[in-house]
Amino acid sequence: MAFRAFLSADLGATPELRGFAEDLRGTQAPLKLVDLETLHLTLKFLGDTPEAAVEAIAAAMAAAVNGEATIDLALRGAGALPSLSRINVVYVDVEDGGRLAGIARKLEDELERQGFPRSDRPFLAHATVARVKGGANKDALGRVIERHVATEFGTKRVEAIRLKKSVLSGTGPTYSDMAVAPLH
Numbered sequence: 323m324a325f326r327a328f329l330s331a332d333l334g335a336t337p338e339l340r341g342f343a344e345d346l347r348g349t350q351a352p353l354k355l356v357d358l359e360t361l362h363l364t365l366k367f368l369g370d371t372p373e374a375a376v377e378a379i380a381a382a383m384a385a386a387v388n389g390e391a392t393i394d395l396a397l398r399g400a401g402a403l404p405s406l407s408r409i410n411v412v413y414v415d416v417e418d419g420g421r422l423a424g425i426a427r428k429l430e431d432e433l434e435r436q437g438f439p440r441s442d443r444p445f446l447a448h449a450t451v452a453r454v455k456g457g458a459n460k461d462a463l464g465r466v467i468e469r470h471v472a473t474e475f476g477t478k479r480v481e482a483i484r485l486k487k488s489v490l491s492g493t494g495p496t497y498s499d500m501a502v503a504p505l506h
Contacts, residue, residue, distance in 0.1 A: 336476030352456035382432035383503035397475035
C-alpha cells in the first residue's frame, strides 16, 4: 500500500512564530495557517510511496546524515512564494549555514540510486507558515509579511531527519514518522 511521503527536519513552534501567525490571521486574508506544532522544513517531497520502500528510504536517510552533527538553526525573516505581488505561500527563512541544503543534496543522490526521481526544484531552506486560498486582502497580507522580513522567530535544534507519512483531511494534514535518522 502507498502513502504520501516526504523527508523533513522538524522545527515546531516558537512564541515569535505564534505572534506572526496572529498577525497573518489579523489581515482577514483567505489563508490556511499550518499547525505550528508540526512546523517543519521539507528536505524532499516523495509523493505516493510504497510501504515496501520504507527500508530503502531509511537506509538512504542514514547514509545522507552519516557523520552529521546536530544542527542549530535560526528562523529569521518572512517571505512569500512565488512573490509578494502574487502570494500563494507565506514562509519563514531557515538559516543554518547551508548544512540542511547539504543533507538535501545527499538525500537526492542516495534516493536517486534507490530509483526515486531527482527534484526539479532547487532546495530552498524555508518553513511554510500559511497557504493562501484566494485574492482578498492580499495587500494587507503583503504589508504584514514586509514588516517581518527581518524578524527573529527564534532558534531550533535539529536532531534527526524524518520520513513522514502525511494523511490529508478537511481539518489539515496529520503526520506520523515512518523512519528516523538521528544526527550525532
